[in-house]
Amino acid sequence: DTGVSQDPRHKITKRGQNVTFRCDPISEHNRLYWYRQTLGQGPEFLTYFQNEAQLEKSRLLSDRFSAERPKGSFSTLEIQRTEQGDSAMYLCASSQGWGGQETQYFGPGTRLLVL
């Protein structure tokens, strides 16, 4: 068990470019979450998957954002036409189980800087 991994760890892009982040959850975890964290704030929920189904999306997830989890394993988060306000840490977490048995484990995050 190597934990949740995210790639890349850092990304610098120019405004208007598209970026894609990848998250590899802990093996056999059926739930996968994406959060965004801006400087000085706690993480904010973006979306989550149960297996390959995307069950909830936050209002923070504008139409420039899209997330996928093909085959219920790794997930990708794409941001199209990036804006400076997209600069943040993007965190992925995975979990399994239900109710009080569910604990989310976070990856190290991808730090995005939009110039």
Next chain:
Amino acid sequence: DAKTTQPPSMDCAEGRAANLPCNHSTISGNEYVYWYRQIHSQGPQYIIHGLKNNETNEMASLIITEDRKSSTLILPHATLRDTAVYYCIVRANAGGTSYGKLTFGQGTILTVHP
């Protein structure tokens, strides 16, 4: 999910116990109390969670009051590496499709000094 209130910052001497309080006066019967911490520039790290009984693991102890309106996270022997932002989160344990997400507040910045 119920809202939580934590002090913005706390200090603790190395080797002493760190007691981090959290108020969650609107907590519902099916909501758990979770604690995470985040060391600078890293992803949040799970610490402990509980429903109504006190809990202890290798990292910390969680004391929940009988009325469940507040809780305290205890780090028994704080070290410099425990310096981090500590988040207290209340989350429903079942129901609907959205119960899984965690709602983070501002947390408590714990500084452990020599």
